[in-house]
Amino acid sequence: METTNPATNERIDTYEADSADDVDAALDRATDAYADWREVPMRERQELLVNAAAILRDRKREFAELMTREMGKPISQAESEVEKCAWGCEHYAEYAEAYLADEYYPSPPGTTAKTQYDPIGPVLAVMPWNYPFWQVFRFAAPSLAAGNVGLLKHASNVPGCALAIEEIFREAGFPEGVFQSLLIPSDLVDDIVEDDRVRAATLTGSGPAGRAVASTAGDQLKPTVLELGGSDPFIVFDDADLDAAAETGALARNLNGGQSCIAAKRFIVHESVAEAFTEKLVDEVEALTVGDPMDEDTDVGPQSSEGAMEHLHEQVEASVEAGATVLAGGEPMDREGAYYPPTVLTDIPANCPADSEELFGPVASVFTVGDEAQAIEKANDTRFGLGASIWTEDRDRGERVAGRIDAGCTFINQLTKSDPRVPFGGVKDSGYGRELSKEGIHEFVNRKTVWIE
Missing domain, CATH: 3.40.605.10 (Aldehyde Dehydrogenase; Chain A, domain 1)
Structure with a gap:
């Protein structure tokens, strides 16, 4: 080996x-x-x-x-x-x-x-x-x-x-x-x-x-x-704290180079705040430091291998060819090592990789929905069911929506994570x-x- x-x-x-x-x-x-x-x-x-x-x-x-x-x-x-x-x-x-x-x-x-x-x-x-x-x-x-x-x-x-x-x-x-x-x-x-x-x-x-x-x-x-593994939804409702949601969302998507089963992968955003949230998310993502993983100031290191990075880019390319728009990143970095930049995609067509596959790297897929019912439907429109994150200032609403998400764990106004004190797993x-x-x-x-x- x-x-x-x-x-x-x-x-x-x-x-x-x-x-x-x-x-x-x-x-x-x-x-x-x-x-x-x-x-x-x-x-x-x-x-x-x-x-x-x-x-x-x-x-x-x-x-x-x-x-x-x-x-x-x-x-x-x-x-x-x-x-x-x-x-x-x-x-x-x-x-x-x-x-x-x-x-x-x-x-x-x-x-x-x-x-x-x-x-x-x-x-x-x-x-x-x-x-x-x-x-x-x-x-x-x-x-x-x-x-x-x-x-x-x-x-x-x-x-x-x-x-x-x-x-x-x-x-x-x-x-x-x-x-x-x-x-x-x-x-x-x-x-x-x-x-x-x-x-x-x-x-x-x-x-x-x-x-x-x-x-x-x-x-x-x-x-x-x-x-x-999973393709976890990160739902942002119209009453969410957009600054907190964008800051946490960028972290939740890009921790460990985005190579996490419970990373936020599909950002499902209410149409009334979609433009504002997406701008904030792009700003947060572009502020992350990509570099030498031995450097204390690095936020995002390389992918685990050249092969993993190439597969991720193939998924991004296929999604763009299908009609997705790249708002940040989207190309392997011109440097030694398996580096892929934090990436944000929007205008994502149905059934392209960014919609239907697990993207195991720093790529955020942003979707816009018109109401709570559509958000739940989109969140559940995946073969995966590991975790979910729901952002709203109405805790009752958050708990109600959490009850309808097909996932093993749901977090309201927090990123999905494992914790020794609570059960962890999926459906x-x-x-x-x-x-x-x-x-x-x-x-x-x-x-x-x-x-x-």
Whole structure:
């Protein structure tokens, strides 16, 4: 496996991939580790998560620079990601015991009926490159706290991050085999999912990858959680604070180079404020600093690779050929590296890529609607259903509209985000299941009914 710095297109390092024998040995270690780990008292598991959080904070700059070198995330955003991972560990260190406490039910006098939450075994996590630490920790912290063990198949362009995460858990004191990284190609994933030693799988990534894992796991009757991307609406009503909406919208579209499942992608704006909002959005987008991701002042770094940047531009070109208008950006930048500028499109025809596909980069698609009903219809006119953001000064209106949006999470006067305290996940082609909060830790446990006579 070779890693390339997308800011310079220079090779960083080469890693030896794990062989089939290496994978088999790792699965044996996971099985042996699980037999002991499931018996470790919750208090000890929580203490180890606190240790992991401390390591993340102590070595924050080191891990942030690793992310930035491998996938181009601006260094300030990479540092924030490491902090969020530490927060996630601390959240489950504090709340896992309560989330997994026995629940009692009515039963005849002299009997006890309850649900207890038991771990289920080794869980395979297939994770993407765009948030190479957070995506892993939001799986690992609850799963390890519950008594499961983790096997990570990370994206092939971030092997250094994968190995660093394994090192964090080892240094924190987690026993050997409780969390392992497998440096393998994607074509070995099905074999691992099918293996009797693996009891469940979770995947964040593309629709085809999710369908493949779900199909294999379903054939083996194994539970899965899938988060498969989105084309999130950002709805701006006529009574919205346009300055706040434009400022937050520019951030929500361009964070992480726009390479986020929950980025604001389709801006759906009431016709009475469409011109004013779009002007403000363009101003905010053009004020963003594009540059070296190692520079603290950079807002937008490169795309993850030349191939990703070229695919994004093909989608923009096809949309413009269909009739879309470019108000900002729209062409690869004339500089070394996989740089694409923050871009705003309007006058977007139906069924062109900017309308119907997920644009995984810094491209905002602006649509105009005449009323609330049209806004809801346009928001739901997608095969995705991950997140949504609604902007209005009328909180009752915002809550009413949120109830009609087909999405796993909706935010009113705020950008869509994941937070350890609340469930995260999608519907439709954005996947199923939930991560984080109490619901996330319950995805990979045996909800066992115990009746005591």
